[in-house]
Amino acid sequence: MKERIPLEDGDYYLTPEGYKVFTEKYHLKRGYCCESGCRHCPYGYNRKTNGHR
Known part of the structure; x- marks a missing residue:
């Protein structure tokens, strides 16, 4: 099981x-890409190409 990262101020916002x-x-802070196409992914994952930059 992956480690659960406690949420702090600035970790998320509500739409x-x-x-x-x-x-x-x-x-x-989490340290890896989940490959879900997250809006603010710093790892450059692209769902359309199923790959990273």
Whole structure:
């Protein structure tokens, strides 16, 4: 099982629709790409090409 990273201020924000969106700060703290096409992915994953930059 992957380690659970505790959430801190600046790790996410809520959209007007109520969705939680993780920031680049959180992704870097987590330390790996989940390959889900996250909006703020610092690892450059692209769902359309199924690959990284």
